[in-house]
Amino acid sequence: MQIIVCLKQVPDTTEVRINPETNTLMREGVASVINPFDMYAIEEALRIKESLGEGEVTVLSMGPPQAEASLREALSMGADKAVLLSDRAFAGADSLATAYTLAAGVAKLGEFGLVICGKQAIDGDTAQVGPSLAEQLDVPHATYVRKVQSLEDNKIVVERMTEDGYEVIELALPALITVLKDINQPRLPSLKGKMRAKKAEIPVWGKEDLDVDEKLCGLAGSPTQVVKIFTPERTRECRLIEGSAEEQAKVLASELKKII
Amino acid sequence: MGGIKVDLDLCTGCSVCADHCPFGAIEVKDDKAVITDICTICGACIDSCSFGALSREAEEAASPVPDSSGVWVFAEQIGGAIAPVVYELLGEARKLAESTGSEVGAVLFGSSMQDAANDLIAHGADRVYLLDDANFADYHDELYAAALADLIQEEKPEIMLLGATTIGRSLAPRVAARVGTGLTADCTGLAVNPETGLLEQTRPAFGGNIMATIICPRHRPQMATVRPKVFQAAPKDPARKGEIVNLKSPEVALRSRLLERVREQAxxxxxxxxxxxxxxxxxxxxxxxxxxxxxxxxxxxxxxxxxxxxxxxxxxxxxxxxxxxxxxxxxxxxxxxxxxxxxxxxxxxxxxxxxxxxxxxxxxxxxxxxxxxxxxxxxxxxxxxxxxxx
Missing domain, CATH: 3.40.50.1220 (TPP-binding domain)
Structure with missing residues (x-):
């Protein structure tokens, strides 16, 4: 069974800082990493393959040529194959156009049993590409998966986290799931994996390689447009409460009683 | 579709725009700004340029915007209880409907939901589209997506709002993909621009470090999920009148099922x-x-x-x-x-x-x-x- 993991390369937010003068993001020298949620997706795919004792894990990303580095990292963790979807025509895509292009990539990869995505990317935070991709692939999906209970007989049973607990959902394969941090602990790349990843060929598929309508890709295919970007006002003044713990607690309690 | 244009005569290569670009998409080469492929045309650079060297390229002739009307709210329920965010959506939908002169619709799927439907009217809905069916008692991605997408295609609302909850954030992208429209996630601000008539959807990105305002100019409905607890809940007025439209269940070959729903202790x-x-x-x-x-x-x-x-x-x-x-x-x-x-x-x-x-x-x-x-x-x-x- 082929398991496809979709991953996104994102700026490492542990290094992103706000320029206090201009109130803008300082991205200079900020490293790019695999979106943290996608690490859990890769790990879960590897675990499923190991428990089945067969199969192939393919990692797929849409992005600029630099995103190849993230795919290589996934290969070093143990993924079998990686493909990058990269083309000027794919740039500027919103979640619908991204899912459209990814769906074309998945179609070209051939038969699959499962697609795994991270819950959301930490730069855009939309959590929309997973379910949108499921729709465009015409497969069932479950979001916020915190555990795979079983995978057999062409079906997968998962636990999906809800606001007040969880649901147990059975999906016929092929299917798509998006996973949470709670699902596993991603492994570190092995030395052997790193060596293999270094040498691996990563095909780059552009619009000519995929069965896509260019008008539905990238910026042209994105119904939504960003019209304005601004920094939220940070005029907040922190009122420090002084004194002993008792005195501090007393002042705070009386302030809180005004609010609640 | 237009991109960002650099007027080479006006550009001084000062690189202020590169510093302001949230996506790192501007490089300065040979003392001129160069927009790279990762540009999302957000326009942050345009405002940052003191020399007026940056502008949006004229867009190609716009395709006509489909006819649509009404501000709709998806009335999520769990175990028969309407989710609190729904009342917040209704409050916001009323304001948007008043600024566009249209009606507020609420979409309610569930089992034995007649009282809940009346409650939605009391909280501001002019019309409730009610699908009352035992199969819809619990949320189901495929069933709900099919029913909501069918209804949208039939009735053509102009705006469709859902709570940015576990359910809303799973349902909305599936429905948006099916009807082929745009969707903005986790909004914290909504307003109709009086000049363009478009819904301006504001949301945090990069972990709340920047805010982005997003529009969906040529596709309908304009869809958004809205973060709970951001907007005021609509007040209840038991005297309000509205209409309940009963819907038929769609026929869907299901490929998934809910085996169990567990509420956790704490x-x-x-x-x-x-x-x-x-x-x-x-x-x-x-x-x-x-x-x-x-x-x-x-x-x-x-x-x-x-x-x-x-x-x-x-x-x-x-x-x-x-x-x-x-x-x-x-x-x-x-x-x-x-x-x-x-x-x-x-x-x-x-x-x-x-x-x-x-x-x-x-x-x-x-x-x-x-x-x-x-x-x-x-x-x-x-x-x-x-x-x-x-």
Whole structure:
């Protein structure tokens, strides 16, 4: 069974800082990493393959040529194959156009049993590409998966986290799931994996390689447009409460009683 | 589709635009700004240029916008109870409907929901599209997506709002893809532009460090999920009148089913709906620290949250985690105890109405977003605070 993991390369937010003068993001020298949620997706795919004792894990990303580095990292963790979807025509895509292009990539990869995505990317935070991709692939999906209970007989049973607990959902394969941090602990790349990843060929598929309508890709295919970007006002003044713990607690309690 | 154009005569190569680009998509080569492929045409650079060298390229002839009318709200229910965010959506939908001169529609799927439908009318819906069917009692991705997409294609609303809840964030992208329209996630601001008539949807990105305003100019409906607790709930007026339209169930060959729905013990874990959250971090030292925190939460009638460090240390379970890899919350009151305030944590809570920080380290970044700060030992301050509140 082929398991496809979709991953996104994102700026490492542990290094992103706000320029206090201009109130803008300082991205200079900020490293790019695999979106943290996608690490859990890769790990879960590897675990499923190991428990089945067969199969192939393919990692797929849409992005600029630099995103190849993230795919290589996934290969070093143990993924079998990686493909990058990269083309000027794919740039500027919103979640619908991204899912459209990814769906074309998945179609070209051939038969699959499962697609795994991270819950959301930490730069855009939309959590929309997973379910949108499921729709465009015409497969069932479950979001916020915190555990795979079983995978057999062409079906997968998962636990999906809800606001007040969880649901147990059975999906016929092929299917798509998006996973949470709670699902596993991603492994570190092995030395052997790193060596293999270094040498691996990563095909780059552009619009000519995929069965896509260019008008539905990238910026042209994105119904939504960003019209304005601004920094939220940070005029907040922190009122420090002084004194002993008792005195501090007393002042705070009386302030809180005004609010609640 | 237009991109960003650089007027080479006006550009001085000063690189201010490159610094302002949130996506790192501008390079300066040979003393001129160059827009690279990763540009999303957000326009942040246009405002930053003092020389007027940057502009949006004229767009190609616009395709006609489909006819549509009405501001719709998806009335999510769990176990027959309408989710609190629905009333917030109705309040916002009424304002939007008044500014566009249209009606408010509510879409309700469930079983034995007649009373709930009337309740939606009392809270501002002019029309409730009701699908009352035992198969729709519990949320089901495929069933709900099919029914909602069919209804949208039939009735053509102009605006469709859903709560940015577990259900809303799973259903909305599936439906948007099926009807082929745009969707903006997790909005915290909505307004209709009086000139263009378009819905301007504002949302945080990059963990709340920047805000983006997004439009959906040529596709309908304009769809958005809306963060709970951001908007005021609509007031109830039992005298309000409205219409209930009964819908038929769609025929769908299902490929998934719900086997079980489990509510987990602790009531203090539903962070999404909590008005008050008391959260703990590394400074709480161990599980016992969280016991103390629970007492404070109980005294305040709030839920317990945690930083990633505390969850990773095993002091409390993952559903309590607030921040980039946990939940994003916007309660009325957030009390951060022993949390230093890493950027990933701030991303999940900085939109709270009032933030209180209690921390030993006066330089902890949490104080930069807090309204009230106490520099002190959580093990002294929290017990004293519990005594004061009692």
């Amino acid at each position: 009531e203090n874990v539903n962070l999404d709906e909590a008005d008050i959250i008391v959260a703990g971090g590394r400074g709480l030292a161990d599980e016992k620290g969280f016991k103390l925190l629970s007492e404070l939460a109980e005294a305040l009638g709030g839920a317990v949250g945690a930083s990633r460090a505390a969850v990773d240390a095993g002091w409390i379970s993952y559903p309590h985690q607030v921040g980039q890899t946990g939940k994003t919350v916007s309660p009325k009151l957030y009390i951060a105890c022993g949390i230093s305030g890493a950027i990933q944590h701030l991303a999940g809570m900085q939109s709270a109405e009032t933030i209180v920080a209690i921390n030993k380290n006066p330089d902890a970044p949490i104080f930069q977003v807090a309204h009230y700060g106490i520099v002190g030992d959580v093990f002294e301050v929290i017990p004293a605070l519990i005594r004061e509140l009692k």
